[in-house]
Amino acid sequence: MRNKITGCLVVLSLGALVAGGCAKKEIVKPEEQAPAVTAPAPEVSKPAQPQAQPQAPVTEQTPVREPVVAPEPTRQTTGSTGTDLQGQLQKVYFNFDSSDLSEDSRSTLSKNAEYLSKQQGIKIRIEGNCDERGSDDYNMALGERRAKSAKDYLVNLGIAADRISTISYGEEKPVDQGHDEAAWAKNRRDEFVVVK
DSSP: OHHHHHHHHHHHHHHHHHHHHHHHHHHHHHHHHHHHHHOOGGGGGOTHHHHHHHHHHHHHHHHHHHHHHTHHHHHHOOSHHHHHHHHHOOOEEOOTTOOOOOHHHHHHHHHHHHHHHHOTTOOEEEEEEOOSOSOHHHHHHHHHHHHHHHHHHHHHTTOOGGGEEEEEEETSSOSOOOOSHHHHHHHSEEEEEEOO
16 A cells, blocks of 8 residues: 555656656747847847937936926916916915914015915915825825915905915925925925916
8 A cells, every 4th residue: 555655656756847847848948049039140230229229218217207397387387477476476484283374474475465466366276285294194184274374364464265275285295305304394384376
């Protein structure tokens, strides 16, 4: 009985070795054919084509980055009057974990209100932003409170509420990618974007 079991195991082992050996031979054969196809040297005299091919992927990567950058200016500047006004609207900055307006922020908002008063047909969007500290949900809510604070201040200065919309980007759109207080201070802001 043991001899039969041992014999079966030997036969199965040999079968596995033969099957495994055949698979290796099939893999080696295509590799041998591939160098035979690339081995002819007449195409070595055309190095310009292989060099041109690596340059093409670099060119393909560059347009992928350009569309990401291009929509932002288009979004922010709509129309010639909007473009002129967009340059006049200043950002407002906030202290850490706060949506309260500082004296500097109020001064900046007063200047923005003056420009908006001169351009009655213009509508703006206030975009609330945060630094990277805090959870995503918390920063989205904080960015919304910051945008609302600026809107309320502008409305108190006489700008019609229907001319102002708000949105929060939380920490999604940092101006400075750094991870220190100087970078975080730049990212805690409201931006004013002309939408019409």
